[in-house]
Amino acid sequence: MTSDYRCPFDNLLIVDLEATCDKDNFDYPPEIIQISVRVLNTREKVIREDLSFDKLIRPVINPKLTDYCVELTGIDQESIDKADTFPEVYDQFSAWLKEHDFQEKRFAFVCDTRQDMWRLAQYQFLLNKQPLPTIFRQWVNLGYHYEEDRRKAPVQDTWGPSLIEKMSGFYNIPFDGHAHNAKDDCAFLAKITKYLLDNGKLVTINESLKCISGMRNVPFTVDPEWKGNFESACKVFQAILPLVSTPTKRYFVEDYYGKCLYCFDATCTGLEHKQYPAYVYEQLKEPSDLAITAEITFFLFPPLPC
Numbered sequence: 671m672t673s674d675y676r677c678p679f680d681n682l683l684i685v686d687l688e689a690t691c692d693k694d695n696f697d698y699p700p701e702i703i704q705i706s707v708r709v710l711n712t713r714e715k716v717i718r719e720d721l722s723f724d725k726l727i728r729p730v731i732n733p734k735l736t737d738y739c740v741e742l743t744g745i746d747q748e749s750i751d752k753a754d755t756f757p758e759v760y761d762q763f764s765a766w767l768k769e770h771d772f773q774e775k776r777f778a779f780v781c782d783t784r785q786d787m788w789r790l791a792q793y794q795f796l797l798n799k800q801p802l803p804t805i806f807r808q809w810v811n812l813g814y815h816y817e818e819d820r821r822k823a824p825v826q827d828t829w830g831p832s833l834i835e836k837m838s839g840f841y842n843i844p845f846d847g848h849a850h851n852a853k854d855d856c857a858f859l860a861k862i863t864k865y866l867l868d869n870g871k872l873v874t875i876n877e878s879l880k881c882i883s884g885m886r887n888v889p890f891t892v893d894p895e896w897k898g899n900f901e902s903a904c905k906v907f908q909a910i911l912p913l914v915s916t917p918t919k920r921y922f923v924e925d926y927y928g929k930c931l932y933c934f935d936a937t938c939t940g941l942e943h944k945q946y947p948a949y950v951y952e953q954l955k956e957p958s959d960l961a962i963t964a965e966i967t968f969f970l971f972p973p974l975p976c
């Protein structure tokens with residue numbers, strides 16, 4: 671195909687994050703332990719094999735990885751012990767972006783789901799008591815493209831248990847390496863992104879963060895077993911994390927990039943809007959470790975005036 675890619679960004683930065691985790695406990699505070707980034711130059715139509723950002727990150731709250739996490743990610747404790755902490759790696763990442771002239775609004779992140787930005791990045795910056803940088807407030811969710819293509823496909827098949835396996839089967843693009851290792855996931859997702867663009871798809875931001883969501887005003891019954899069920903846990907996180915992810919059908923880069931899509935403020939953290947799900951906390955049989963660790967329960971338990 672000779673026509674230009676349908677993408678408003680010079681570069682797409684395919685990103686994958688891995689975080690600390692424990693078996694059957696989705697309330698485990700997820701600290702980012704690995705970041706991988708691959709670059710797809712959309713003007714040259716190439717995945718830059720000469721350029722990537724791959725770092726391990728040393729967690730602080732739970733410095734020792736669980737056996738489950740080691741097995742899932744293929745990351746060993748010895749390498750993690752030698753790694754820098756998140757603020758240090760984030761500085762290195764910012765310097766890397768600058769060095770390669772990846773400017774805001776000229777690139778977008780690409781992820782396989784909403785989890786990396788909405789849950790992991792947002793949570794990590796809450797832990798570090800820093801506002802979520804503008805570059806993490808919107809992204810391309812490849813899962814939406816897969817769902818759309820799958821709906822149109824003549825044969826419906828589940829293909830595999832994880833989204834990556836499903837995409838690999840559906841698009842007939844082999845996955846190489848260790849699933850749930852950011853480096854290998856990222857290399858695979860870059861190939862999927864290129865495949866979509868090669869086939870004439872418009873690839874632009876299709877998910878963004880905002881501080882208020884209509885769905886958060888609709889009370890729901892918390893699954894008593896939510897800590898052990900990913901879908902139930904995500905419902906709780908959707909209520910208690912300050913910023914909510916929202917699909918965006920038409921995205922105007924100049925007007926929207928970096929901003930909260932409710933108040934259009936680039937510094938919005940979601941914490942000041944008080945769309946606070948008291949009904950969720952009332953239903954929790956025991957407190958959420960994740961919420962307590964990030965100190966996002968303060969609307970219910972306001973600090974005493976000093």
Ligand SMILES: [Zn+2]
Binds near residue numbers: 881882932933939940
């Ligand atoms: Zn806002």
